[in-house]
Amino acid sequence: MGSVEEYNIIAPAIKTAGVYYFNTDNDIHYEVRFGRRQDNILHATIVFGVTNDEFEGEEYTVTNKGELYRVMTTIVKVVKIFMAEHPKMLIYEFTGLAKDNEPEDKLTSRINLYKRYLPRIFDKYWKFEYLRENTIIVTRIK
Numbered sequence: 601m602g603s604v605e606e607y608n609i610i611a612p613a614i615k616t617a618g619v620y621y622f623n624t625d626n627d628i629h630y631e632v633r634f635g636r637r638q639d640n641i642l643h644a645t646i647v648f649g650v651t652n653d654e655f656e657g658e659e660y661t662v663t664n665k666g667e668l669y670r671v672m673t674t675i676v677k678v679v680k681i682f683m684a685e686h687p688k689m690l691i692y693e694f695t696g697l698a699k700d701n702e703p704e705d706k707l708t709s710r711i712n713l714y715k716r717y718l719p720r721i722f723d724k725y726w727k728f729e730y731l732r733e734n735t736i737i738v739t740r741i742k
Contacts, residue, residue, distance in 0.1 A: 606674035615685050618644075620678045621651075624667045628652055632678045643691040644682075648675055672713070676720045683721070692738045694718070708734045 610621040618634035629651045637643040683689065696710025707715075711734055718728065722738055729737045 604669045604673040606677045607670060609674065609678055609681070611681065618682065620681070622674050622678075624671065626667060628667070630671065630674075632675055634682055640691070642689050643693065644686075644689055645693045645695070646679065647695070648678075672717050676717055679721050690740045692722075694736045694738070696734050696736075706733055710734070711736060 607622040607624060612619050618636075620632045622630050622632075624630070630648060631651045632646070632648040635645045635647065637645065679692070694711075694714050696708045696712075696714055707730070711730070714736060715728075718736065718738065722728075725741050726738050727741055729739065731737055
Protein backbone atom coordinates (compact mmCIF):
# COMPACT_ATOMS: atom_id res chain seq x y z
CA MET A 601 0.00 0.00 0.00
CA GLY A 602 1.43 3.37 -1.02
CA SER A 603 1.69 6.34 1.26
CA VAL A 604 -1.00 8.98 1.28
CA GLU A 605 0.14 12.45 0.27
CA GLU A 606 -0.77 15.34 2.53
CA TYR A 607 -2.39 18.54 1.32
CA ASN A 608 -0.42 21.77 1.03
CA ILE A 609 -0.15 23.26 4.53
CA ILE A 610 -0.38 27.00 5.17
CA ALA A 611 1.69 27.68 8.29
CA PRO A 612 1.22 30.74 10.48
CA ALA A 613 3.39 33.73 9.60
CA ILE A 614 4.44 33.84 13.26
CA LYS A 615 5.31 30.36 14.55
CA THR A 616 3.90 31.05 18.00
CA ALA A 617 0.44 31.74 16.51
CA GLY A 618 -0.29 28.00 16.39
CA VAL A 619 -2.94 28.07 13.64
CA TYR A 620 -2.41 26.12 10.41
CA TYR A 621 -4.67 25.80 7.37
CA PHE A 622 -5.07 23.53 4.37
CA ASN A 623 -7.56 23.08 1.54
CA THR A 624 -8.68 19.78 0.05
CA ASP A 625 -9.22 18.99 -3.62
CA ASN A 626 -12.96 19.46 -3.03
CA ASP A 627 -12.28 22.99 -1.75
CA ILE A 628 -12.97 22.11 1.86
CA HIS A 629 -11.02 24.49 4.13
CA TYR A 630 -9.53 23.09 7.33
CA GLU A 631 -8.03 24.82 10.32
CA VAL A 632 -5.73 23.11 12.84
CA ARG A 633 -5.39 25.16 16.01
CA PHE A 634 -3.01 24.61 18.92
CA GLY A 635 -4.17 26.25 22.12
CA ARG A 636 -2.07 26.57 25.25
CA ARG A 637 -3.57 25.81 28.64
CA GLN A 638 -3.50 28.79 31.01
CA ASP A 639 -2.42 26.56 33.91
CA ASN A 640 0.40 24.92 31.88
CA ILE A 641 1.84 26.54 28.74
CA LEU A 642 3.55 23.23 27.89
CA HIS A 643 0.11 21.61 27.48
CA ALA A 644 -1.43 22.13 24.04
CA THR A 645 -4.98 21.34 23.06
CA ILE A 646 -5.39 20.49 19.40
CA VAL A 647 -8.60 21.36 17.60
CA PHE A 648 -9.18 20.94 13.91
CA GLY A 649 -12.13 21.18 11.62
CA VAL A 650 -13.83 22.64 8.60
CA THR A 651 -14.13 26.41 8.24
CA ASN A 652 -16.29 26.60 5.08
CA ASP A 653 -19.37 28.82 5.44
CA GLU A 654 -21.54 26.12 3.83
CA PHE A 655 -21.08 24.01 6.97
CA GLU A 656 -22.36 26.89 9.12
CA GLY A 657 -19.29 27.06 11.32
CA GLU A 658 -19.72 23.47 12.53
CA GLU A 659 -16.02 22.69 12.79
CA TYR A 660 -16.57 19.01 13.60
CA THR A 661 -18.74 18.42 10.57
CA VAL A 662 -18.37 15.25 8.56
CA THR A 663 -17.89 16.21 4.93
CA ASN A 664 -18.01 12.68 3.41
CA LYS A 665 -16.00 13.83 0.40
CA GLY A 666 -13.73 10.75 0.36
CA GLU A 667 -10.76 12.74 1.63
CA LEU A 668 -10.46 11.33 5.15
CA TYR A 669 -7.07 9.65 4.71
CA ARG A 670 -5.44 12.69 3.12
CA VAL A 671 -7.01 14.96 5.73
CA MET A 672 -5.70 12.82 8.59
CA THR A 673 -2.28 12.47 6.94
CA THR A 674 -2.16 16.27 6.66
CA ILE A 675 -3.14 16.71 10.31
CA VAL A 676 -0.37 14.28 11.31
CA LYS A 677 2.10 16.42 9.33
CA VAL A 678 0.81 19.64 10.93
CA VAL A 679 1.23 18.22 14.44
CA LYS A 680 4.76 17.07 13.57
CA ILE A 681 5.61 20.55 12.28
CA PHE A 682 4.25 22.11 15.48
CA MET A 683 6.20 19.63 17.62
CA ALA A 684 9.43 20.40 15.75
CA GLU A 685 8.88 24.13 16.29
CA HIS A 686 7.92 23.67 19.97
CA PRO A 687 10.23 20.89 21.24
CA LYS A 688 9.63 21.64 24.93
CA MET A 689 5.93 20.76 24.84
CA LEU A 690 5.08 18.04 27.37
CA ILE A 691 1.37 17.35 26.80
CA TYR A 692 -0.96 17.27 23.81
CA GLU A 693 -4.72 16.91 24.19
CA PHE A 694 -7.11 15.68 21.50
CA THR A 695 -10.88 15.77 21.94
CA GLY A 696 -13.26 13.94 19.65
CA LEU A 697 -16.80 15.09 20.32
CA ALA A 698 -19.53 12.52 19.88
CA LYS A 699 -21.80 12.70 16.87
CA ASP A 700 -25.50 13.18 17.61
CA ASN A 701 -26.28 9.45 17.22
CA GLU A 702 -23.36 8.10 19.30
CA PRO A 703 -23.77 6.77 22.84
CA GLU A 704 -21.90 8.86 25.39
CA ASP A 705 -20.49 5.88 27.31
CA LYS A 706 -18.34 4.50 24.48
CA LEU A 707 -15.23 5.87 22.74
CA THR A 708 -16.41 8.23 20.02
CA SER A 709 -15.73 7.35 16.39
CA ARG A 710 -13.48 10.41 16.23
CA ILE A 711 -11.39 9.20 19.18
CA ASN A 712 -11.12 5.77 17.57
CA LEU A 713 -9.92 7.49 14.39
CA TYR A 714 -7.38 9.54 16.35
CA LYS A 715 -6.16 6.36 18.08
CA ARG A 716 -5.23 4.96 14.66
CA TYR A 717 -3.25 8.06 13.67
CA LEU A 718 -1.55 9.13 16.92
CA PRO A 719 1.17 6.43 16.70
CA ARG A 720 2.23 8.08 13.42
CA ILE A 721 2.96 11.26 15.38
CA PHE A 722 4.21 10.11 18.76
CA ASP A 723 7.03 7.61 19.33
CA LYS A 724 7.88 5.41 22.33
CA TYR A 725 8.74 8.49 24.41
CA TRP A 726 5.06 9.43 24.72
CA LYS A 727 2.21 7.73 26.58
CA PHE A 728 -1.50 7.82 25.82
CA GLU A 729 -4.22 8.27 28.41
CA TYR A 730 -7.93 8.15 27.65
CA LEU A 731 -10.07 10.54 29.67
CA ARG A 732 -13.76 9.96 29.49
CA GLU A 733 -14.87 8.65 26.12
CA ASN A 734 -13.85 11.64 24.05
CA THR A 735 -10.39 12.88 25.12
CA ILE A 736 -6.88 11.54 24.68
CA ILE A 737 -4.00 13.07 26.62
CA VAL A 738 -0.54 12.37 25.19
CA THR A 739 2.27 12.99 27.67
CA ARG A 740 6.02 12.96 27.15
CA ILE A 741 7.71 10.28 29.23
CA LYS A 742 10.60 11.83 31.14
